[in-house]
Amino acid sequence: MTKKMETIAEKREYSFLNDGKRMIGAYWTMKSDVTFEAREKLLPWQARGLMYTSTGYGKKIPTSKQLFILGRWRRVYCDVFSNSGVCYVIVDGQEINVDDCNMEVTR
Numbered sequence: 001m002t003k004k005m006e007t008i009a010e011k012r013e014y015s016f017l018n019d020g021k022r023m024i025g026a027y028w029t030m031k032s033d034v035t036f037e038a039r040e041k042l043l044p045w046q047a048r049g050l051m052y053t054s055t056g057y058g059k060k061i062p063t064s065k066q067l068f069i070l071g072r073w074r075r076v077y078c079d080v081f082s083n084s085g086v087c088y089v090i091v092d093g094q095e096i097n098v099d100d101c102n103m104e105v106t107r
Helices: 002-008
Strands: 009-018 021-030 036-040 058-069 072-081 084-091 094-098 103-105
Touching: 002 009, 002 084, 002 094, 058 084
Parallel strands: 021 094, 036 103
Antiparallel strands: 009 021, 036 058, 058 072, 072 084, 084 094
16 A cells, blocks of 8 residues: 555654644645646535535535546545645545645546
């Protein structure tokens, strides 16, 4: 799994103090020089103009975008809190952060 992931993403580790406790972890982010074919594919509730949550905030909110990564289409999800969001795709059970620089829209 890791070798495939390393072709498209970089693992970034972090460490910081929070209330005197050391917080250590890692996350994946898409390489900036890698782009993927993107398409718009609405879910049924999106086609009806509805939102995933009543507030628009939440974790793992499905977007209307999909990226073609490692041989298959993958939905882009977004965690939205306090008017800020982080978008990601899930590859081999790992969340990989993406942004519009990684999306190559085809018509």
